[in-house]
Amino acid sequence: MEQDNASAQRLRRTLQACRACPSRARQDYSLSSAEEVGNLYAKIARRMARDTSDQPTVPNIQANLVLALSELLSGSGSRQWMYAGNAIRMAQVMRLNKDFHQRHPPREQEIRRRIFWACFVFDRLLASSMAKPRTLSVGNIGIALPSTDLALAYREETRGFTLDTLNAFSGAPSEIGIMPFLLVTVSLFSDIADIHICRGRFNEKLPPTDPRSQFFQRHAAMREWAGSLPSWLRWNEHNYSVHDDLGLGKEFTAMHLLLRSSMCIAHQGYLPQNDGSSILLDTLDAAGLSLLHRDDGLISTCVSNALAVGEMVTWLAREERSADANLRSPWVAIALLSVSPSLLWLQYSDESQDHAASSGLARSFLESFNLLLQSWRSSWRVASEWLAVLDGMERLYRSAYLGEVSEGSPEGSQGEGSHADAVDEEEPGQYRPKPGDGFPHISTAAPLYTMLRLSGSGASPISPAETQQHWMWLQLIETWPHNLSEVSMQGLDDDSLRFLGMS
Secondary structure, three states: OOOOHHHHHHHHHHHHHHHOOHHHHHHHHOOOOHHHHHHHHHHHHHHHHHHOOOOOOHHHHHHHHHHHHHHHHOOOOOHHHHHHHHHHHHHHHOOOOEOOOOOOOHHHHHHHHHHHHHHHHHHHHHHHHHOOOOOOOHHHOEOOOOOOHHHHHOOOOOOOOOOOOHHHOOOOHHHOOOHHHHHHHHHHHHHHHHHHHOOHHHOOOOOOOOOOOHHHHHHHHHHHHHHHOOHHHOOOHHHHHHHHHOOOHHHHHHHHHHHHHHHHHOHHHHOOOOOOOOOOOOOEOOOOOEOOOOOHHHHHHHHHHHHHHHHHHHHHHHOOOOHHHHHOOHHHHHHHHHHHHHHHHHHHOHHHHOOHHHHHHHHHHHHHHHHHHHHHOOOOOHHHHHHHHHHHHHHHHHHHHHOOOOOOOOHHHOOOOOHHHHHHHOOOOOOOOEEOEEEOOHHHOOOHHHHHHHHOOOOOOOOHHHOOHHHHHHHHHHOOOOOOOOOOHHHOOHHHHHOOOOO
C-alpha cells in the first residue's frame, strides 16, 4: 500500500470511527459509548475527505469507501453518494480498472485490483439500495477478479479469471476462493435489479418471454451462472458448514440469497393483482400486455424462489453457530426486501385459495424476516427502517385486498434506535428530499418502493389512506421496497469491511 502519511492517517482514523466497539469506547477513547467514538472520528474523517478530495491514492479511495458505507448506514442524507462518487472517480483517474500497473510488485497490483472491485461492489450496493443508476460499466473493466488472501500474502501472480471467464474455472476451491463468485453474482443481480429500478415492464417493448428482451436475456444469464457453480459452492448444509468454519459463511449466504431473490425482483411485476374487480382491466404495459395478464411460468419462478429464500433464512435462523452473523449483511437485507412482495402476494391475493399451503408458508417466512430484523435493532438502527418498509408493504396489501386502512406510524419505525430520532439529531446542512424539492407528490403515482425509500430519508411518510384505488393497485404491480440507509457507525465490523477490500 502507498506510504502516503496523510492518507494513511486519514484511513486509520476512518477505520477507528467505523470499528469502535462498546467495550473499548471508555478504555481507548475515554468516551461513554461507541456511538460517541464514531461521531467524533466521522467528523475528522469528513474533514480529511474534503481536504484530500483532489488527491487520488489507494488509501484515500479505501477511506472514502469506508466513510461512504458508514454514511449510507447512518442515514445521513446524500453524503454516501458523494463519498462513493469521489472514491470511484479516484479509481477511474488512477485507471484501476485496467492492468496498467506493471511497475508495481504483484502484491501492490493485487491490492489495486481489490480496491477497484470494492468500488464496483459499493456502486452496485448503492444502486440496489437507493434506486440509483450504476456508475461503473462492466464493459470497461479489464482486470482480473481478486485472488485469495493466501495468494496476496505470498505475493503470487493473479490467475487471470474475469467476470466473463470465471465459469470456466475447474480447479480446487483453495486456488480461487469464494469472493470472485460473489462478485459475479452481485454483477448479474444488479443487471436484473436495474430492470425493475428503471420500470422495465413499462419501458420494455418486448414481452418477458421473448428471447430478444432484456428481461429474458438477463435472467437467462443468471440461470446459466447458477447452473455453472462448482459442487463445492452449491447450497447445502455441508457446504455452508465448510464455508462457515473458514469464516466465509457471510459471503456464501449472501451469494445464494442473491441468486434466489434475483428471480423475484423483476418477475413480481408480472404477478396478476386481482381481487375480482376490473380496476386494472384497461391498463397495458409497454409490450401491450394487460396488467391482469397471467403467465404461469413467470408466476411459478417468482413464487418458488421467494419460498426458497424463506426456507434458507428460516433454516439459518435455527442454526446455533454463527448464523446470525452470517445473515447480518446489507445484501441479505436487499434479498429479504426483494422477495417480501412476492410472499405478500401469496398471502393476500386471490391466488392464496389455490395455494393454501404456500400461503401459510409465506406468512411464516415473513414472520421470520421480522424476527430477524428485530434482533438487529439493538446494534443496527436501520433494522427499524427495514421493519417499517415491510410493515408499509403489508398495510398496502391489506388495504388493497381486505379494505383495511390503518393510520399511524409503522410498528417497526418506533422505539429504540428509530429513524425519527436519527433525523432529529442529525447535523445541520444535510440534504433530504421534500415535496417539490426531490420528493414526488403522492398524486404522481411514483413506484411504491421509491416512496417508501424516500419516506425513510426524512420526508413525510405515506399511508394507504392517502392513496387512490387505481394508484394502489398499480403499486402492487411495481413494488420492490428497499431502504438501506440507517445504522449506527459501530455496525461496521470486519465482515462489512471485507466487501470493501479492507480486511
